[in-house]
Amino acid sequence: MAEFVNPEVEWAKRLLEGDAAAFTPFVESFQSKVFQYTWMMCGQREDAEEVAQDTLLKVFESFDQLREPEHVKAWVFRIARNYCLMKRRRSVFAPDKEFSLDELMPGRMPGNDSPGSAASDRVPDQRELPEQRLLRAELNHELETAMQELPANYRSVVLLRDVEGLSTTEAAEVLDLSEDVVKQRLHRGRLALRKRLAGYLTPAGKVSE
Amino acid sequence: MSPVKHEHGPADPLPPEACLEVFEKLSEYLDGELSPQDCAHIQEHIRDCEPCVAFVESLKTSIRASRELRSQETVRELPEATREELKAAWRAALQRRTG
Numbered sequence: 467m468a469e470f471v472n473p474e475v476e477w478a479k480r481l482l483e484g485d486a487a488a489f490t491p492f493v494e495s496f497q498s499k500v501f502q503y504t505w506m507m508c509g510q511r512e513d514a515e516e517v518a519q520d521t522l523l524k525v526f527e528s529f530d531q532l533r534e535p536e537h538v539k540a541w542v543f544r545i546a547r548n549y550c551l552m553k554r555r556r557s558v559f560a561p562d563k564e565f566s567l568d569e570l571m572p573g574r575m576p577g578n579d580s581p582g583s584a585a586s587d588r589v590p591d592q593r594e595l596p597e598q599r600l601l602r603a604e605l606n607h608e609l610e611t612a613m614q615e616l617p618a619n620y621r622s623v624v625l626l627r628d629v630e631g632l633s634t635t636e637a638a639e640v641l642d643l644s645e646d647v648v649k650q651r652l653h654r655g656r657l658a659l660r661k662r663l664a665g666y667l668t669p670a671g672k673v674s675e
Numbered sequence: 676m677s678p679v680k681h682e683h684g685p686a687d688p689l690p691p692e693a694c695l696e697v698f699e700k701l702s703e704y705l706d707g708e709l710s711p712q713d714c715a716h717i718q719e720h721i722r723d724c725e726p727c728v729a730f731v732e733s734l735k736t737s738i739r740a741s742r743e744l745r746s747q748e749t750v751r752e753l754p755e756a757t758r759e760e761l762k763a764a765w766r767a768a769l770q771r772r773t774g
């Protein structure tokens with residue numbers, strides 16, 4: 467896979483060198499990232515805004531301790547996660563719950579997903595039709611709801627790995643989990659989202675709804 | 676389509692073992708975290724298994740949607756006073772580092 471430099475890494479390096487021009491993009495990027503993460507974890511607007519501000523303040527107060535700007539995103543999220551945990555008591559979304567692989571297994575699910583019945587899972591072709599653009603917006607909306615309904619222990623992993631693009635190692639550090647647990651929760655979380663969104667993943671599935 | 680090595684029609688409620696094995700490791704497969712042997716094993720199975728291909732594709736679409744997720748809820752701009760406070764904290768930290 468091709469390595470690319472996250473803009474945040476570039477900004478962090480420049481900020482370490484005292485370049486004030488990197489300040490605004492860095493702040494805006496992380497303010498909205500931390501806000502979105504906290505919002506998706508607890509669903510309280512004021513809490514999410516507070517966590518974003520507290521995180522940024524802590525980040526800058528300890529900026530001299532940023533040893534590896536390559537991992538700045540994980541470093542910021544590690545701080546954000548601690549503030550977020552304090553607010554989580556007020557979360558309006560799904561609490562922790564364990565999924566067995568069994569209940570996510572195709573063929574055992576109600577609606578009988580593939581493998582076994584591929585009909586509901588046929589992939590749309592890649593031409594971008596106007597309906598497909600609409601479908602994408604709808605998918606985004608549906609995904610946000612599905613994400614909030616995902617048990618919190620899976621949701622935090624999927625948000626860090628897939629939405630924010632942290633590596634397995636980074637997500638494990640942020641969440642104080644072993645890498646194996648991160649991998650397991652990511653897989654089950656993804657499967658649960660896929661199952662929940664199955665009808666939106668294909669135009670055919672949409673029509674039959 | 677290439678011939679299917681094993682059958683799992685609608686009459687069969689459970690997919691065969693081979694598919695379940697694939698199913699269990701799909702995320703690691705898609706993330707490139709499997710050993711070359713496991714990876715080759717899955718690739719070989721998927722080549723001949725239409726339901727698995729469909730399943731993998733729908734999982735990929737769903738993961739892609741997560742990567743592009745933008746919450747409906749957006750954050751308000753920071754007040755100027757807060758920005759100034761943040762900037763002061765950053766300068767003080769750099770000062771500590773060099774001074």
Ligand SMILES: [Zn+2]
Nearest residue numbers: 693694724727
């Ligand atoms: Zn299969």
Ligand SMILES: [Zn+2]
Nearest residue numbers: 681694724727
């Ligand atoms: Zn098969």
